Amino acid sequence: MSGHSNYEPKGAVARWMDSRLPIVRMGADFMAMPTPRNLNYWWTFGGILTLCLMIQIVTGVILGMHYVAHVDEAFDSVQRIRRDVPYGWLMQSTHAVGASMFFLAVYIHMFRALYYGSYKAPREVLWIIGCLIYLVMMATAFLGYTLPWGQMSFWGATVITGFFGAVPVVGESLQQWLLGGYAVDNATLNRFYSLHYLLPFIIAALVGLHIWALHVTGSNNPIGVSDKVKTDTLPFHPYFTVKDMFAIVVFLTIFGFFLFYLPDALGHADNYIPADPLLTPAHIVPEWYFLPFYAILRAVPDKLAGILLMIGAIGVLFVLPWLDTSRVRSMRFRPVARWFFFIFIFMCFILGWCGAETPDDPVKIMGVDTGLSFYRLSQISTLYYFAYFIIILPILGLIEDPVERPASITQSILDSSNKPASGEVMAPAE
Amino acid sequence: MALKSVRNLIIAGGLATASLTGVAIAAGGDGPAHGYEMVQPKWNWSGLTGTYDQEAMQRGFNVYANVCRACHNLDQLAFRHLGDKGGPFYDERYPNPNDNPLVKNIAAQYEVVDIDPEDGSEITRPAVPADYFPPIYSNDVEARSVNNGALPPDLSLMVKARTDGANYVYNLLLAYSHPQPDYVELSPGQYYNPVMSGYKIAMAPQLQPQAGLFEYQSDTEGQKPPEATVEQMAADLTEFLAWSADPKLAERKSAGLMSMTYLVLLGILLWLSYKRIWRRLKKSEA
Numbered sequence: 001m002s003g004h005s006n007y008e009p010k011g012a013v014a015r016w017m018d019s020r021l022p023i024v025r026m027g028a029d030f031m032a033m034p035t036p037r038n039l040n041y042w043w044t045f046g047g048i049l050t051l052c053l054m055i056q057i058v059t060g061v062i063l064g065m066h067y068v069a070h071v072d073e074a075f076d077s078v079q080r081i082r083r084d085v086p087y088g089w090l091m092q093s094t095h096a097v098g099a100s101m102f103f104l105a106v107y108i109h110m111f112r113a114l115y116y117g118s119y120k121a122p123r124e125v126l127w128i129i130g131c132l133i134y135l136v137m138m139a140t141a142f143l144g145y146t147l148p149w150g151q152m153s154f155w156g157a158t159v160i161t162g163f164f165g166a167v168p169v170v171g172e173s174l175q176q177w178l179l180g181g182y183a184v185d186n187a188t189l190n191r192f193y194s195l196h197y198l199l200p201f202i203i204a205a206l207v208g209l210h211i212w213a214l215h216v217t218g219s220n221n222p223i224g225v226s227d228k229v230k231t232d233t234l235p236f237h238p239y240f241t242v243k244d245m246f247a248i249v250v251f252l253t254i255f256g257f258f259l260f261y262l263p264d265a266l267g268h269a270d271n272y273i274p275a276d277p278l279l280t281p282a283h284i285v286p287e288w289y290f291l292p293f294y295a296i297l298r299a300v301p302d303k304l305a306g307i308l309l310m311i312g313a314i315g316v317l318f319v320l321p322w323l324d325t326s327r328v329r330s331m332r333f334r335p336v337a338r339w340f341f342f343i344f345i346f347m348c349f350i351l352g353w354c355g356a357e358t359p360d361d362p363v364k365i366m367g368v369d370t371g372l373s374f375y376r377l378s379q380i381s382t383l384y385y386f387a388y389f390i391i392i393l394p395i396l397g398l399i400e401d402p403v404e405r406p407a408s409i410t411q412s413i414l415d416s417s418n419k420p421a422s423g424e425v426m427a428p429a430e
Numbered sequence: 431m432a433l434k435s436v437r438n439l440i441i442a443g444g445l446a447t448a449s450l451t452g453v454a455i456a457a458g459g460d461g462p463a464h465g466y467e468m469v470q471p472k473w474n475w476s477g478l479t480g481t482y483d484q485e486a487m488q489r490g491f492n493v494y495a496n497v498c499r500a501c502h503n504l505d506q507l508a509f510r511h512l513g514d515k516g517g518p519f520y521d522e523r524y525p526n527p528n529d530n531p532l533v534k535n536i537a538a539q540y541e542v543v544d545i546d547p548e549d550g551s552e553i554t555r556p557a558v559p560a561d562y563f564p565p566i567y568s569n570d571v572e573a574r575s576v577n578n579g580a581l582p583p584d585l586s587l588m589v590k591a592r593t594d595g596a597n598y599v600y601n602l603l604l605a606y607s608h609p610q611p612d613y614v615e616l617s618p619g620q621y622y623n624p625v626m627s628g629y630k631i632a633m634a635p636q637l638q639p640q641a642g643l644f645e646y647q648s649d650t651e652g653q654k655p656p657e658a659t660v661e662q663m664a665a666d667l668t669e670f671l672a673w674s675a676d677p678k679l680a681e682r683k684s685a686g687l688m689s690m691t692y693l694v695l696l697g698i699l700l701w702l703s704y705k706r707i708w709r710r711l712k713k714s715e716a
Contacts, residue, residue, distance in 0.1 A: 076505075083677060083678075089678040089681070089682065090685065234711070242700065242707050243704050246697065246700040246703075246704050249696050250697060253690065253693045256689050257690070260683065260685060260687075260690070261478060263682070264590060269590065269593045272587045272590040
């Protein structure tokens with residue numbers, strides 16, 4: 001934990017416990033953590049994500065009591081849950097919609113880190129653990145989507161596990177080893193269920209490390225200038241607990257809107273048809289949160305190259321702290337980089353759009369044919385995606401002239417409250 | 431500062447909702463073809479508070495039992511489900527649907543396979559409410575062989591298993607009369623239907639006015655049921671199938687209303703708490 005502990009055990013029992021297992025001290029320090037006072041609402045997603053994980057685990061454990069992992073019964077057992085288990089419809093919908101909400105929150109959390117440079121020193125390990133969490137989340141979501149054993153479950157699993165077959169030399173044996181057979185079947189469903197139950201607890205452990213690392217370095221903040229004086233920070237409780245709770249309730253309202261009024265809007269109708277290995281759906285499309293990566297996968301004609309690109313798209317995030325050469329954290333003070341960042345977000349949406357469409361179809365905007373196929377569009381946006389990390393950020397850091405930053409968090413707050421600049425000396429680069 | 435935060439929050443919330451709604455719209459499949467315009471009735475269960483109309487569901491079940499049942503099963507339904515709260519034959523006098531005489535009567539009209547308790551031989555007996563709708567064919571091979579190679583799909587989830595399912599089912603039943611373009615070639619036993627994917631369907635038009643299939647009867651005295659026109663039958667059937675795909679809709683929406691109200695009130699209280707706690711800070715600094 002950062003800084004020294006201010007906890008003083010009161011009473012004999014508390015002292016006895018504190019000298020054996022200082023768990024109360026840990027909790028107290030946790031709540032007292034000095035937190036930059038200028039955090040905005042983009043910083044509330046950490047708390048929101050913790051709640052998302054808890055919701056998924058609780059609803060998932062309950063669903064696991066009723067779900068049957070067998071190819072002949074899985075589909076019907078989900079329907080039994082929705083129709084006959086008391087509040088089963090609520091548990092199942094919460095779990096399914098919750099997966100989408102989890103990804104929505106994690107993407108906002110990641111974009112926030114990208115914009116405010118939260119991956120830069122000294123938070124590289126914090127960032128890398130976050131990338132690991134995201135990776136395990138993707139695996140968990142994919143495995144979970146297989147379990148209802150609808151058409152998209154089956155064919156999605158077939159397509160994704162097919163990637164492993166493209167690995168040179170060992171591909172075919174690797175694929176069979178993963179599937180437990182020559183095709184997606186009962187053995188696959190069983191192991192996917194087992195792993196889907198396991199991985200969330202690994203995520204929980206990684207989240208523990210993520211929060212630990214956060215408490216060592218402290219939170220980044222919107223101006224990216226490290227806290228220096230005591231007035232820069234506030235204790236986490238009550239200032240940020242109450243703010244996070246408010247944001248959580250706003251988030252839950254959006255969650256509830258989908259859960260209660262559009263429970264199927266984020267899913268795919270084909271998954272209400274039981275899996276049929278002999279009937280391929282017209283379009284095999286992953287869930288929305290995988291669409292950008294699906295577009296990258298299909299952006300090149302070669303299967304193996306596509307897979308390497310897709311892995312690279314996530315892999316590049318792990319080395320980002322060393323790719324971005326700028327010493328200025330927050331994009332607020334990077335007049336050029338911030339526009340490249342906004343284009344980057346835009347391109348991520350374009351990739352998602354490409355992933356949802358058929359590659360050969362022409363791109364139409366408001367009914368006007370642009371003469372561009374989705375295949376080309378996905379190539380352009382894939383190129384930008386990688387260029388942003390590998391070319392733009394490394395070069396911009398060297399040539400860009402950042403705007404002067406306030407000396408401290410306190411100073412930035414003073415500056416914004418009395419608008420005529422007080423003529424303070426600006427801080428040198430950190 | 432606070433205003434800016436609120437602005438950011440609104441942007442975030444708006445972006446989240448907009449992008450997810452965009453996803454939801456983008457997920458919509460291919461529409462019908464050949465100039466066929468989807469008819470989009472105002473369904474009873476649409477909107478934030480709409481629920482199914484019980485009499486319409488009952489008429490719809492009649493259509494299913496008299497027409498669709500010839501080939502299509504309701505895999506996910508037991509007879510008792512018909513008498514569940516929110517279901518077509520729910521009666522508040524019978525909270526346990528197994529006691530509901532209407533449900534018992536309906537079940538008794540179906541034969542299910544069972545085992546003779548005396549000698550273990552296979553027998554058939556009239557169904558009871560706890561039984562599921564019995565399959566029509568003993569297996570898919572038999573189903574295909576008597577249906578010209580086509581497999582009549584399960585209807586219990588049909589409205590969820592197609593994009594914009596309610597309008598799909600309704601229009602599919604009505605679209606047969608749409609003029610067939612010359613280039614669509616049909617094999618024997620196929621029919622033209624612009625709503626069906628591929629525009630060819632193995633199901634003959636089932637709801638025809640001249641057939642005089644049956645007349646609607648009303649259990650309520652003095653109330654005249656609507657005339658069983660093709661449109662009326664299609665709409666009622668859709669209402670029944672929408673319920674069978676999503677039987678907890680009423681429960682879901684009422685839970686939604688309560689949850690959303692609670693969340694909004696809690697949100698206001700938390701906002702006020704947040705303002706109050708942070709105000710402390712400004713005072714001490716001044």
